Amino acid sequence: MAFDDELKAAVEKFLEQNQVGGRLVETDAALAKPIADLDRLWWKRIELLLEERVRDNPEQLVFPEEGRLLMDCGLLSDSLLRDEAPRLRTDLFKELYAAGEKRFYYLSEWISDRLKNHIALEGLQETTAQIQEAVEVIETPVQVRLREARSKLYMAMGPFFENLPGFSPQAIVLLSSGRLDETLSRFRGEVPPDQASQRDRLLDLRTSILSRARSRCTVPAQLEMFDLLGQVDERMSAEDRLVAAPSLLVQEGTREPGIADRRRDFLV
Structure with a gap:
């Protein structure tokens, strides 16, 4: 029927x-x-x-x-x-379609976010491997301290990441473990267009997770954690700009996965 x-x-x-x-x-x-x-x-x-x-x-x-x-x-x-x-x-x-602050997180938004985040993560392992081959990241003492401070903040923010609507467990672990920041730190200087696109998607993923987690805060002390993380990020970005890095080589011969490959299981 x-x-x-x-x-x-x-x-x-x-x-x-x-x-x-x-x-x-x-x-x-x-x-x-x-x-x-x-x-x-x-x-x-x-x-x-x-x-x-x-x-x-x-x-x-x-x-x-x-x-x-x-x-x-x-x-x-x-x-x-x-x-x-x-x-x-x-x-x-x-x-x-009411204007102003949203009162609800709708199913259509949740599904749209899951696809967007799935796209951000697809091919991440391959891209990271390419970057690791082309770029050697050497942390300064200041960067080490900032990374450790950021890791402690992520641990303190753990409850705000739990069952965060619109994000897969894989995405949350990627952020809270520091692997997302580590990957982004390798996108320094000029990068090939495909890797620049991957970088932008990962940046958007990070921003979206933190924004959604921050919206769960109910008291000033909780908001201060996210403000402090923003300060750490700014300081880390300033340090990154001081560290010279070689240009990435454009990798050739990699197969571009088809749409059917790249859009499978985004709700898992």
């Missing part, structure tokens, strides 16, 4: 069981099966939407308004809202 036909049948079954409306799934056994069917179809529709969006733009997920109503508001079919559909749709659009 085609998806649209399956959805129509499931909606009709639910409305048939809930003609008056207002019945609670938790206490009404007759609604349990129709609700379970709608829930399954909701996830299936999201999968179809994701496949469509990735085909259109493998580098970034951009969802249309109807897609956001589906993913972020759970609106699978207007028929389920009965006469309230026009008013509720208007109210939901206002909430989704």
Whole structure:
């Protein structure tokens, strides 16, 4: 059965069981099966939407308004809202696209962030190996002390990194272990375009993780940790500029992975 036909049948079954409306799934056994069917179809529709969006733009997920109503508001079919559909749709659009500080972290944003972070990490091991062959990083005593201070701050920030929405465990470990900073420290001076792109994605990943973690702070003392990390980063950048590094060699003969290779398992 085609998806649209399956959805129509499931909606009709639910409305048939809930003609008056207002019945609670938790206490009404007759609604349990129709609700379970709608829930399954909701996830299936999201999968179809994701496949469509990735085909259109493998580098970034951009969802249309109807897609956001589906993913972020759970609106699978207007028929389920009965006469309230026009008013509720208007109210939901206002909430989704309201100006000012966001109140919620929506599912569409979470999935978009996961793909963006997956792209940032893909090919990282190969790129790092190339950089290590081309560049020898020698730390100054000041850089060693700054790196150790940053490591201590990451340890203190551990609770803010736990189950951070939108980021895979791999990304969090990469940052908190210092490996992300170590990799970025090797992108000094002029680099080939492909490595510059990788560097920019990793920088964006680091900034995004720290910004999201900082948003969890509730007292000034917690915010001070992130402010101190910013000061350490600035001092480290100043030290990096004082350290001369040879230009990276452009590596030839490496296979560019296809889209199917690079976009697999980004939600894992």
